[in-house]
Amino acid sequence: MSSLSNLLLPAVLFFALGVIARLIRSDLRFPPDLAKILSIYLLMSIGLHGGYELAKADIMIALNSIVWALILGFTLPIIGYLMLVATRKVNPLDAAAISAHYGSVSAGTFLTAVAYLDSAGITYETYPLIMLAVMESPAIVVGLLLAAKARQTLAAKDGSQVSSISDNSGAENQSNFGSLLRDAFTNGSVVVLIGSMIIGAISTPSGMNKLFPFIDDIFMGVLCLFLFEMGMVAARRIGDFRKVGLVLAAFGIVMPLIGGLVGVYIGTSILDFSVGGATLVGVLAASASYIAVPPAMRLAVPEANPSFYLTLSLGITFPFNVIVGIPLYHNLAQALAV
Amino acid sequence: MSSLSNLLLPAVLFFALGVIARLIRSDLRFPPDLAKILSIYLLMSIGLHGGYELAKADIMIALNSIVWALILGFTLPIIGYLMLVATRKVNPLDAAAISAHYGSVSAGTFLTAVAYLDSAGITYETYPLIMLAVMESPAIVVGLLLAAKARQTLAAKDGSQVSSISDNSGAENQSNFGSLLRDAFTNGSVVVLIGSMIIGAISTPSGMNKLFPFIDDIFMGVLCLFLFEMGMVAARRIGDFRKVGLVLAAFGIVMPLIGGLVGVYIGTSILDFSVGGATLVGVLAASASYIAVPPAMRLAVPEANPSFYLTLSLGITFPFNVIVGIPLYHNLAQALAV
Amino acid sequence: MSSLSNLLLPAVLFFALGVIARLIRSDLRFPPDLAKILSIYLLMSIGLHGGYELAKADIMIALNSIVWALILGFTLPIIGYLMLVATRKVNPLDAAAISAHYGSVSAGTFLTAVAYLDSAGITYETYPLIMLAVMESPAIVVGLLLAAKARQTLAAKDGSQVSSISDNSGAENQSNFGSLLRDAFTNGSVVVLIGSMIIGAISTPSGMNKLFPFIDDIFMGVLCLFLFEMGMVAARRIGDFRKVGLVLAAFGIVMPLIGGLVGVYIGTSILDFSVGGATLVGVLAASASYIAVPPAMRLAVPEANPSFYLTLSLGITFPFNVIVGIPLYHNLAQALAV
Amino acid sequence: MVTLYPEKLLNIISIDSMEDRLVEMFKKYGASGYTILRARGEGSSGLQADISGFDANILVKVIVPLENLEVLLESIERKINKGYHLTVFVSDVEVITPEKFSKPLR
Amino acid sequence: MVTLYPEKLLNIISIDSMEDRLVEMFKKYGASGYTILRARGEGSSGLQADISGFDANILVKVIVPLENLEVLLESIERKINKGYHLTVFVSDVEVITPEKFSKPLR
């Protein structure tokens, strides 16, 4: 499947339609809760499906996948942080908040990649789905740690003033950190995804059979609707492109390229997945969270400017992956597989 | 089907997932209007289906079912009221408000029972569906009457003060009573259910054929989503368990057991239903309303404490029925059928 | 198919159920955003379907349909305006706002007509779908122009006062007019419909195949739900019947009859469509907008009384078309086809 | 110069099923309109979390001339005495179109 | 001790399709921000019930320093004279960060 035909997938076309709707300043608005409903459905469906398959899976490969998902989730933000600090375009707190997004994943991008593979008739393993579930949380933890480090650096530079604030609120920060950690692992998307996977794995087959029309037949239509809306959301952020500046915008493309390369390599050479499976690992590593991580960073790193990470993750990396990245990582996986 | 395999039904598992999500304090929130959308869909689907079947039904059995539904709806709250007053743990107004919930029904529990029977391959009559529709309203009326009685009792005890308030607002109360009565019978759920049943019965078959994919194929998935959310709602109330006290909590389990026993007996011995049908009548009698009756009681018996009836109906009786009750009433129906 | 059996279509029956629910003052309320979600789905589905068919269509017929859609969209409001001014029951600004609604279309009515034809086994061309998309906007433009004219007339009569206001705000009005024009053509429904048509036309067939269960199987059920809600919305307006007066109410029936006649004639004799296609053109011409035009008129003609156009379009013309109009235009098309 | 005129803004927080009764009251006592916002909250009668739409509150706002306020407040007080949970507060506001708020609804 | 500074809170209730125009007005006249709530209501122009989202209102809140209020009110009055239905009221509030409300948006 050539990357051109990627552009003719209904899901990708609806994403483009959403972008266009905003660009021509249409008054089209989806109800605020619709995206949430659609993403609960998508996570539940893919979870049930995956769990059903995973019941037959090899536990060692599954564990191995989880370990590598954790490695990716912890390493990518550190790479991102170092790169961002090196650019000197953002302060360390902004760098911490931005890079946390890249350790986590975008379920929307993952599902588009699945649609891409399905429509090209390429098979893939189910293990990347576990990795999707696993990678939602660790990046948030790394983000917290990087921000703590950044605050120390700033305090050392700044002297008295900042540290006195920290003094005042040391205990509070401590408890905040604990509650943010808990939040990271009980995040809503994680619960729906892992819960559905378990249910898919342990349900009676007759029970699952009654569910398949719901989770299979209408899946692609719901995904189109979801990407339609995400196109509109992304386009709102594309306009802020100028605000973040060229260097940061470039980061929003370079970072997924690095992630994609690393991910595809791990998928192919370490986890020994098929071309389809390795493509999905590439997509996981390349994609940036826009649902779980932004609110976590707002609470954990309130000093950081949300425009930076929202514009990068939603306005640049997400469209880049959906339109250019997915076929690219696929080609990469094909090349490495030879 | 053993009661263990009940626990492996996807619908029941999603209920459990919802409970767990709350217990681990996940930030998972369903949009506030989603439950309403899902329950409109569920009532419409089951109504259309039932109406389609009922068009071929025996009118005498149907009428007989309605009569017994009314008897159940009027009698169960009185039993509950007497039991509650006997415990001396709540005042008569609370007793009236609580017991009204047990004369009415929980469509969620009913649908879970249908899923349980379906997945065990047990057939059942359609008449219990009419009973479901009929039983939504009378309990509200009994609740109003019991509350009026309770107010008299309290006034007699209290002397002047309360009665002077009643004097002031005699006319208003009168009109309130009328409007509450009307509300009881034009309740939204009743309208969707009965309306859909009629449409299912009179529509052209070709028209109905175009509807079946909507009302059949995705039904189980929507039910899972609904129970997922209801699990979260129930879990919020389970925590209030301590507030209501052990005696009241016990009532939340004893009352459905009584209802279930009476219902299964009526289903088997009086209405002469199959094991499946009798199980459903048991579920109707055992279940407590959590959609129609609570707001009605808030308006009609504002003096009663909503924590009591919400905790009992949502936090205790509903989970009890979904997890333990349904297979129990089924076993009972099997035993009585012999 | 007789007009009686039209009344036995589930979609029409659900519309009636919605009306009845309001008349018996049921507390049934659909969540405010549900109608929007349902109509996005309906427009997307019908657009994808139509686009898929249109890819095989004759470009000349398509262009011809568009031209005639524009002619209808521009002419009908003028006819309506002249009739309304002649009645002397409303002032020219109200007449402008009301008549704009009749140049535009009601997708709900169109879809009911499609359901009617489908269930009667009558085939129809896809071109009317393009006309549906085209006719959303021009009527708004005509409405603006008529209102501008009406303001001049009033100013001429009234003398100084009104014109001084116009003076004050000449520049602002100018820019408003521009933005209203843009709004007319980037209207949300238009974007969803035309966008989906293009996607349906250019998507890979394998991609479209995955979408068909979503856009086909559950379509009729969603339409029923949508009409259920629209029945409630219409019934709220039927009550305002008295406020608008008999003459205006009569306009709400005469105008669609004129539109239907003209539309069926154009469909049969000029565009040379089959009976089914001509019926749909009749429905387009006969129906009045209740989604796109009302907010546009609120902004563009704030002086007009919204009760007038909402009552006419939603409370009179919409139910009339759904229940009486559709079979009527169909009979007309049959008569003309001979 | 825009002239500002004093009015009273009555705010009522209650469960959403009280809506019809409150609106009836406003109409009875000559309010010129009202505005309703969906809300959630917590108070002595527990948590109203608007989860699943089962336990939503409303916040109702009514602008009334001072002379209409008293009778509305009395009517509200009667409801509170009957057991209804109504959280009520009044604030001073200034308006530019005072005549608007003295024309009763319907 | 937290010090409180006086500001004016401007409230506007209107149909939701007016939103873009109101926001434009706030930006033009130097507001530092605004807050919008979804509402429904009833008034002289009929019922705005937010049923099916067809007829929703919005309640807009803008905190402005006293010196900016006048020009905003004049602009609103012009809109009302053109026929737009705007229910407007102003109230006194106290804030802890007055500088926040004097920095114009964008």
Added chain:
Amino acid sequence: MVTLYPEKLLNIISIDSMEDRLVEMFKKYGASGYTILRARGEGSSGLQADISGFDANILVKVIVPLENLEVLLESIERKINKGYHLTVFVSDVEVITPEKFSKPLR
């Protein structure tokens, strides 16, 4: 005659994920209840459009006796100093049931 008693109404606008922390604060400092409304808006931290529910604001209202206000405001000021974006304003209100607002939650 209904008697009216003065209280303070504290209003806070913030992103919706701050909700748990704000509620915790109210409970800690003895508020008798609180009310939350879903909102959107714009300010120095950009647009919070509540599109797709990703960037919603909340407007929180808490009625407190004057003597409780100070400690709440101090706690809020600390949060603002840490970088949280909170738009805060206080207004005077009158209530008919003052005892209601002096009973702490739970």
